Every structure is written in structure tokens, then in C-alpha cells.
Amino acid sequence: MEGENILIDWKERIERKLQEFLEGIEPPILQSAMAYYPLQGGKRLRPLIVCAVAVALGGDLEDAITVGCSVEFIHNYSLIHDDMPPLDNDQYRRGKPTCHVVFGEDLALLAGDALLTLAFEVLSDKNNFRTLEAGRLLLMIKLLSEKAGAKGMVGGQVMDVRKLGELEHISLKKTAELFSACFMLGGLIAKRDDLVNDLERVGMNFGLLFQMCDDYKDKDGFYQKFGEGLKDLIEAKGQEVASHLEALGLLTAQMQAILKSFL
Numbered sequence: 001m002e003g004e005n006i007l008i009d010w011k012e013r014i015e016r017k018l019q020e021f022l023e024g025i026e027p028p029i030l031q032s033a034m035a036y037y038p039l040q041g042g043k044r045l046r047p048l049i050v051c052a053v054a055v056a057l058g059g060d061l062e063d064a065i066t067v068g069c070s071v072e073f074i075h076n077y078s079l080i081h082d083d084m085p086p087l088d089n090d091q092y093r094r095g096k097p098t099c100h101v102v103f104g105e106d107l108a109l110l111a112g113d114a115l116l117t118l119a120f121e122v123l124s125d126k127n128n129f130r131t132l133e134a135g136r137l138l139l140m141i142k143l144l145s146e147k148a149g150a151k152g153m154v155g156g157q158v159m160d161v162r163k164l165g166e167l168e169h170i171s172l173k174k175t176a177e178l179f180s181a182c183f184m185l186g187g188l189i190a191k192r193d194d195l196v197n198d199l200e201r202v203g204m205n206f207g208l209l210f211q212m213c214d215d216y217k218d219k220d221g222f223y224q225k226f227g228e229g230l231k232d233l234i235e236a237k238g239q240e241v242a243s244h245l246e247a248l249g250l251l252t253a254q255m256q257a258i259l260k261s262f263l
Helices: 002-021 028-036 045-056 061-083 099-103 105-124 134-148 153-161 167-189 193-218 222-247 253-260
Strands: none
Touching: 002 045, 002 061, 002 253, 028 099, 028 105, 045 061, 045 167, 045 193, 045 253, 061 099, 061 105, 061 134, 061 153, 061 167, 099 105, 105 134, 134 153, 134 167, 153 167, 167 193, 167 222, 193 222, 222 253
16 A cells, blocks of 8 residues: 555645646636646546656656646646547546537637646746756756657547557557656656666556556457457556566556556
8 A cells, every 4th residue: 555655645746736837827717728627636647657757766756746747737738639529529528528518619729728838838947846957857848849749649649530550559659658758757857867768668668558458448449459358468568567667676666556556
């Protein structure tokens, strides 16, 4: 339970920080639309990964929470846009009406845009951090913009919408790239630049494992391709990810609790 209890504490601190960054936005209707998804809760996997990696490698937890909030804003902007009629046209998320259903398509689109820019506003302000200098923040901004943009998440979304490429490649770009960013950002917070390439690899595998588990639960994607055989693939991929995490000194109680939350 040690790892799970630590995650509960981290998650509460992440929730408070998210709320802090969303305060004072004008006009109030935009603030409400921007906050609608981020403040609904959720597992907070991405910021928790940033924290778990950073702390395991000797980085500052408070700085990791702030960086994690930037990633969470990007994740939530992508959810708002994914749910809209031109893409998935979903009416509900987490048991509640989707952002465009509540606020209208126009405001939902703009709220997503504003969350994306807020992520980089947070990350570019040196006053938000205790141990990270401007040059390191610039590295993080470049990394996150690449992983979230055409080279990563957005590129994967386009491939998914237009049915371009194989399922695994689409999942790597659409889902795993942002997870890999979380691992790499954790390493940069801890100033372990020597591990960034290894962290990217384990992050990509972690993201693929997450997508496989999600598809198994929803009977979608990889499940449609492999059926119940996906369960064996998940077990093998899980062992591979755990082995890589252990080799990097990252298979801490916190990381094990993160894995347990979706495996």
C-alpha cells in the first residue's frame, strides 16, 4: 500500500496545482469550459509518471508536479477536441456530458486551444519552478511540443482519422508519444540527460501497453485484431516494461502502483 498511498498524496497535490493554474481566467465562461475536463478528476497517469520518474532519479517533486500539470493540460485539450463531432462525436465522457455538449462546439474548440497554450505558459515561466533553469525549461518545451504535435500525438490522430498506417504505429504516435514525454520530462527534471533516450524507449513501450489494456477493456482496436489473444500479449508486454523499468531503477513502489492502476 505504500506506493498507492504516496500516489494519493501526489494526486491531491496535482489537483490543487491544476486548480491554481486555472484560476483567474477571463471571461468566466472560458474558464468554466477550460476547467470542465481537467477538474473532473481521473487517474492523472501522465503527471504521476512525471513525478514517479523524477523522484526516483533524484528530482524535485514540486517541479515535477508543475511539469505534470502542463502535460495534463495537453492531454485534456486533446480529449476536448477528440470528443467533438468532426472526430469521435462523443456525447459523454467519464459519465458526464462532453465539453461541446455543455458549452457548444465553438467554445469547446477554443477551450481546447486555450488549454494547449496554457500548458506552455506554465512550462515557460521560470517563477513556477524551484530547481529548473531557463535553458532546461526550453528543452522541455521543445520536447513536449514535438511529442504533442505533428511528430507525435496530433500526427497519430490524423493517421487514425484517415486510416493511414498500421494499428501499432498509429497507437505509438497517438498515445505512446505523450507517455514517452512524461518519462523523458521526469529525467530532465532530475537532470539525468544521460538517460533520456532510454526513458523515451521505455515510455513508448509503456504507452503501447496502456493502449493495449485500454483496447482490451473496451473491446476495441488491438482487441479487434487479436481477440482474447490480446491478454497474452498484454502479459508479455507488461513483463517487458517492468524489466526495462527495473533496469533504469524506476520500478519503485509508486511506479508499480501506477502500472497496477490499469493492468
